[in-house]
Amino acid sequence: MNWTAIGAIYKFEMARTFRSIWQSVVSPVVSTSLYFVVFGAAIGSRIETVEGVDYGAFIVPGLMMLQMLMQSVTNAALGIYFPKFIGTIYELLSAPVSTKEIVIGYVGAAATKSMMIGLIILATAALFVDLQIQHPVAMLAFMVLTCFSFSLMGFIIGIWAGNFEQLNLIPMLVITPLVFLGGAFYSISMLPETWQTIALFNPVVYLVSGFRWSFFGLSDVPVGLSLAAIAVFLVICLVAINAIFRSGWKIRT
């Protein structure tokens, strides 16, 4: 492993993040606050508690998950698409680095950024509602796993995409609906029966459920199942990326 090279990529990518630090921080803070105003105040006044948890607090894990998923996918996708687009990828291709090292550098940086955003949201939320976290280690573990696996997915999208439309296609068509239907703002048990069954095919439901468990100790699906789901997703992404690089797909001519 060429750790110097991995470090160089990671630092370079993180420097990019910190250059636009205000954008990176302000937008999640603003959007989180908006969610609280809209969902917390408007809906929360009707639904006071969900399964014994104050509604304002109840939506925090979902909000974090939602932002971390989206940020992971888009940051990682853009991170690798950008050098491809402007041509600086020549340097990665001619450097003594393996594709594995390139992935670790880019995905690591994208995942770090979305972790940071997750924590910023958590801090912002703590200003609005009383929060206690029952299983902080599990919470961090869920964050790490989620950010890494979805950053991997984003990386795959960035490698695959041939233009900006394609870059936005999957996040728009797949991720957004899954996230919104993933129980970020409600408990699955609040849905009609048919929808409850359908929801179980949505992988995001498992993530949000497990993550919420780490906060309040209550979940829609067993925590073990949540962990298994995210592990399976991670493995799928790893296998996919391996296959892509083996075929040299769309990277080297």
Added chain:
Amino acid sequence: MAPIISIKGLEKTYDNGFQALKSVDLDIEEGEVLALLGPNGAGKTTLISIVTGMANKTAGSVTVGGYDSVRDFRQARELIGLVPQEMNIEVFEKVIATVRFSRGLFGKPRDDAKIEEVLKSLTLWDKRDNKLRELSGGMKRRVMIAKALSHEPRILFLDEPTAGVDVELRKEMWEVMKALKAAGVTIILTTHYIEEAEMMADRVAVISKGEILLVKEKDELMKSLGKKVLTIELDQTLTEVPPDLAGQGVELGEDGKSLIYSYDTAAPQTGITDILAGVRASGLKLSDISTHQSSLEDIFVGLVHDQKEDAA
């Protein structure tokens, strides 16, 4: 001594079925400057891309410093610095950050003194904290070279480094190249400026349509090129060389309206005086006299032209 780069039977067919390289063999010696000449689309960039790892080969083998460019890609690529033909840079980055990044990417530990040395040698030190978009085109090109040199490569590929660069800057780049050569760096240079090749190269390779047409010592090439041709245009049509000029190597032009004489400018006696005396003695009417020195460009154009005729 074993060549530092050895290319054998290298072929490249792009995904669209276009064959850009047809069995290329080329050995590059350590410390030399090799000029790779060829018309647009000849395959120069393709060849460089395969050696440096940007493109996959279809067949053949490449070794760099004895390492297979695919199997031992780490060792092979560590030796190489690449300045690509296209200017690909991140315009929002600072000069020093992007050069430092290149060094790290090649696995070398951070070394600010080295980076300073490289930037100074390219007169970029004053611009180190500028963003790349604040630099002129020539400065950006020098940043590309600084990036390639940041990890102290033993081999440097320069793919048309002086294209679109003004005379002043071109001279500056030549100085940089000379300094690198003096430091023992092997340089492979592609260019469309023949005089650049004449000035910089130890050897010249000509490639066209994916085939190497010639690889020769530049001096040897120039010697065969040191010839000048004297053309005497006549006001009349001859059927044979006049007796006064016979036996002196003078030939009749195809149309019979000119006399052609080749001579070596370096020879002690060019024979021109005798020829002119002969012309006078034979009472020929002249319309014009001209001399032409053949250059690398002539050979180059001639070679590529012959290849086209062969193909036709």
